[in-house]
Amino acid sequence: MSEQKREKLTATTTLFNMSELKAEVNRMIQHLAAHPIYQHLNSLAAIKCFMEYHVFAVFDFMSLLKSLQNQITCTSLPWKPSGYPGEMVRLINEIVSGEESDFDEQGNPISHFDLYIRAMEEVGADTFEIFNFIENDCNVNLLKPGVREFLDYDFAVAQSGSLAEVAAVFFYGREHLIPEMFSSILRVLEQEEKPCPTLLYYLRRHIEVDRDEHGPLAQKCLAYLCDTEAKKLKALSAALKALYLREQLWDCALVELTSFRVQPNKSQFVGESDVVRGDCVEVSPSRNASVAKLTCLAAPFLERRRF
Ligand SMILES: [Fe+2]
Secondary structure, three states: OOHHHHHHHHOOOOOOOHHHHHHHHHHHHHHHHOOHHHHHOOOHHHHHHHHHHHHHHHHHHHHHHHHHHHHHOOOOOOOOOOOOOHHHHHHHHHHHHHHHOEEOOOOOEEOHHHHHHHHHHHHOOOOHHHHHHHHOOOOHHHOOOOHHHHHHHHHHHHHHOOHHHHHHHHHHHHHOOHHHHHHHHHHHHHHHOOOOHHHHHHHHHHHHHHHHHHHHHHHHHHHHHOOOHHHHHHHHHHHHHHHHHHHHHHHHHHHHHOOOOEOOOOOOEOOOOOOOOOOOOOOOOOOOOOHHHHHHHHHHHHOOOOO
8 A cells, every 4th residue: 555545544533542433433423414514405506516516425435335345255257255254245245236236216227326317417417527537537636625535535445445444434434324314315305395306216215225224234244344453443543534524525515505595496596796695605606616716615614624
């Protein structure tokens, strides 16, 4: 592992002992389930903006999952039996199968990424950034603040982290977190009665599968992989950093989506000369707000970071 990557994986949470770390991870999970961004998903414009950020989390989740699949199951030739418990191999293969080939509302096979892209198109969200990123060799320097750090860290973990670290980021930062987080988003969207059926289906599908089927098994797998205190400490540290970066991602999305005042009952942003009030931030109304401006706006949120 390169020095730079090692630094990225270990620089966050050495200040915590085990019990502090567990408490902080649990606090962050609760905190993210109640992030203020969900309460702002009350207009089509806000939902579009949220989805343009969240699509990157949908995308990079697959790299963590593939890293687990590569290490826990056999994905190279010639095939060899896995040395891990059958329950763990089955869980990973089952999650991969669901993520890469679930069913849409009509019962047609589709990956969750493609389903999410369909949901974005349904509400008119812009998919340029995600496809531009994919087509340009997943160059994180093309991404805006918040998204860049989030992906950069998850890619580093997926490529160079220990198996326990990858599993912890995957299970704590994703599988364990998603049912609560998506339930919060779903409640707001249902109240608002916005026309986004594919997004609603996507969220409900994850709440159902992740909480009821994968959650308990995932905890069991993680416990198996963290068979020493040292491994557990490193794994929880990696998960905590991923949670901080998730919060930063939502903070940056919140800054952007509250940077534009939306005309009542319309999905268009108002012009620069309009007065921005309440929790909206005064910023150029250009949909393509500059990276520098967003960095500056995000500063109060980012100051709270521990790393
Ligand atoms: Fe998924």
